[in-house]
Amino acid sequence: MNTRDLVLIALFAAIVVVLGLIPPITLGFIPVPITAQSMGVMLAGCILGAKRGALAFLLFLLLVAIGLPVLSGGRGGLAVLAGPSGGFIIGWVVATFVTGLIAERAVREGQAETRQFIGFFLASVLGGIVVLYAIGMPWVSAVTGTPLLTVATGSLAFIPGDLLKAAIATLAARAVYAGYPLLPARA
Amino acid sequence: MLTSLHIEGDSLLHRLPVRVKLIALVALSIVLFLSGSLVLQAIAFVLAAGLYLSVGLPLKEAIARVGIVFLTIFFLAAVNLFLLPVGEVATLTLRLMALVLFAAAVTATTTISAFMDEITVLLTPFERLGWLRAADVSLALGLVLRFVPDIFARYEAIREAHRARGLPIRPLTIIGPLIILTLKDADTIAAAIDARGFRRQ
Numbered sequence: 001m002n003t004r005d006l007v008l009i010a011l012f013a014a015i016v017v018v019l020g021l022i023p024p025i026t027l028g029f030i031p032v033p034i035t036a037q038s039m040g041v042m043l044a045g046c047i048l049g050a051k052r053g054a055l056a057f058l059l060f061l062l063l064v065a066i067g068l069p070v071l072s073g074g075r076g077g078l079a080v081l082a083g084p085s086g087g088f089i090i091g092w093v094v095a096t097f098v099t100g101l102i103a104e105r106a107v108r109e110g111q112a113e114t115r116q117f118i119g120f121f122l123a124s125v126l127g128g129i130v131v132l133y134a135i136g137m138p139w140v141s142a143v144t145g146t147p148l149l150t151v152a153t154g155s156l157a158f159i160p161g162d163l164l165k166a167a168i169a170t171l172a173a174r175a176v177y178a179g180y181p182l183l184p185a186r187a
Numbered sequence: 188m189l190t191s192l193h194i195e196g197d198s199l200l201h202r203l204p205v206r207v208k209l210i211a212l213v214a215l216s217i218v219l220f221l222s223g224s225l226v227l228q229a230i231a232f233v234l235a236a237g238l239y240l241s242v243g244l245p246l247k248e249a250i251a252r253v254g255i256v257f258l259t260i261f262f263l264a265a266v267n268l269f270l271l272p273v274g275e276v277a278t279l280t281l282r283l284m285a286l287v288l289f290a291a292a293v294t295a296t297t298t299i300s301a302f303m304d305e306i307t308v309l310l311t312p313f314e315r316l317g318w319l320r321a322a323d324v325s326l327a328l329g330l331v332l333r334f335v336p337d338i339f340a341r342y343e344a345i346r347e348a349h350r351a352r353g354l355p356i357r358p359l360t361i362i363g364p365l366i367i368l369t370l371k372d373a374d375t376i377a378a379a380i381d382a383r384g385f386r387r388q
Contacts, residue, residue, distance in 0.1 A: 003377040003386060006323060010330035011338075011369055011376075017189070017331065018338045018365075025358050036358055047366065059327050066302035067192040067294040075255060077192045077294030078212065082286045083256035084263055144263040145279040147270060154266070168359050175363035180371055 005052055008182065012048055012056040013063070016040040020072035034161060037072040039169045041092050041132065042124035045099025046107075046173035049183050054097035061093060087139020091132050099127025103173075104183060113174075120173045124166035129159070189335055192252070193298050196243035200296040205305045208293045215289055219282045225274060228281040235288040242295045252295075256287050303328070326385060330376070338369050 020037040040060075044053035060070065069076040071089070081089060106119030137155055141148040177183060200208065219231055240249060264280045271279075303325060310321040345364055349356050380386065 001319075001323070003381050004373055006327055006386075007330065007373045007377045007380065008370060010327040011334060011373055013327070014331045014334040014338050015366060015369055017335050018342055019362075021339055022342060022361075025356070034358065036362065039358070039362070043362070043366065047370075059324075059331065062306070062324075062328065063331065066299050066306070067297065068189055068299070069192055070189065073255065077252070078290035079253055079256055079287045079294060082212075082216070082283075082290040084259045084283065085256075140263070143283060144260070144267065145271060145275065146263050146267050150266060150270060168362070171359050172362045172366065176366050176370075179363075179367045182370065 008048060009052050009056045009059060012044055012053070013059040016044070016056070016060050017063070017070045020070060024072070034165065035072040039128075039165045039172075041095045042099055042128040042166055042169035043173060045096045045101075045127050046103045046120045046123055046169065047176050047182060048100065049104050050097045050100030053100040054093050057093045057096045061090065064089065084140050084144050085136070086143070088132060088136035091135030091139070094135060095127050095132040097127075098131045099123045102126055107177065107183060109181070116174055116177065117170055120170040120177075121166055124169050124173075125163070128166060128169070129162045189332060191299050192294050194242060194244055194295045196296065198242050198296065200238060200242055200292055203296075205297050205301045206308075208297065209305065212286075212290060212293055216286050219285060223278060225278045225281070228278050228285060231285040232281045232288070235285040235292065239288040239292040239295070242292055244295055253287055253291050257284065260284060260287070320386075323386070326380075334369075338365070341365060341368055 016037060019040055020035070022036045024035045041057065044056050047053070048056060063070045064076050065078060065081060067077045071080060080086065100123075102123035103120060106123060107116050111119075133152075133155060137151045138148060140146065140151050215231065215235075219228060222228070239253075240246075244252070260280060260283050264276055267276045267279065306324065307321045310319065310324060313319055314321055342361065342365055345361055346356055349360065354360065
């Protein structure tokens with residue numbers, strides 16, 4: 001790995017930490033405030049690609065594990081990983097990898113703008129929502145004993161918010177892609 | 188800005204080496220998950236709670252640290268009450284609370300440098316395989332700690348710029364510039380690292 005990639009990974013992990021420090025943003029039409037940090041998976045995958053994005057989140061996971069309060073709301077430490085939502089936090093690494101994998105293949109320079117938007121949105125939804133829940137929900141079910149079907153039904157409440165996050169991440173990722181493209185330079 | 192969750196003290200957990208604590212945490216989770224005994228989970232819960240409260244955290248802080256996780260646990264326990272026998276719900280809930288409390292106790296009694304030393308040891312086999320270098324992991328970690336305050340300052344500058352123009356603060360108009368401005372520094376930082384020969388390449 002060259003030094004530039006190492007720095008990009010570290011800087012993105014730092015960005016994800018800062019996204020957790022930003023106060024949650026309330027949107028008029030959705031009652032639950034949106035934490036910017038939860039968009040990190042989609043952003044990292046779409047901006048840095050599979051390998052570097054996943055490594056950025058692995059580094060972030062390391063920060064959580066060694067007891068730095070880097071999760072939104074000042075949470076951190078092994079207790080969060082041992083709790084019911086630990087699977088979602090560990091799942092971030094895989095989710096970012098899949099998001100990146102799809103984004104790398106779907107988005108190319110010289111494509112029409114709309115195609116790039118669609119590519120980033122697909123990557124965000126499949127990686128940041130489908131893969132993430134596929135890891136997080138069985139974990140919740142295994143740890144708490146709540147039947148998977150119940151967990152899945154309950155999780156449906158978060159889907160509209162997640163789709164909105166995917167839309168915001170798509171627009172932001174495409175803005176970064178236009179301004180400072182990093183995705184084609186695969187690590 | 189990023190103060191560790193470690194707390195000074197001289198309890199039993201403070202004196203134990205990290206490796207022992209981490210192995211104990213893994214062992215405890217395996218034993219509790221394999222055992223369906225309510226009594227065992229209850230004993231583990233009482234012991235873990237005792238350990239956690241004895242590490243020297245003020246009570247308010249101690250509760251705040253596990254508060255959100257416990258809230259999730261209680262919510263899921265409440266859901267479980269409709270679906271599972273009461274005894275099983277109690278077993279599941281006590282197990283989870285015991286693990287969370289013990290994990291919080293390990294976090295509170297271990298310094299970041301102690302964790303890093305242990306991680307360096309854990310990475311040695313991968314280093315032998317040539318997959319990565321432990322020094323790179325420490326460097327990356329140091330970079331994160333170094334740049335979080337900078338990036339946060341940049342966020343505040345962008346927010347001020349929004350205010351000055353009377354624009355509402357929207358995630359989209361903040362995140363894009365924040366990421367571009369931050370990642371654009373990567374080349375300069377990488378050049379500085381290489382110029383100093385930190386990675387001995």
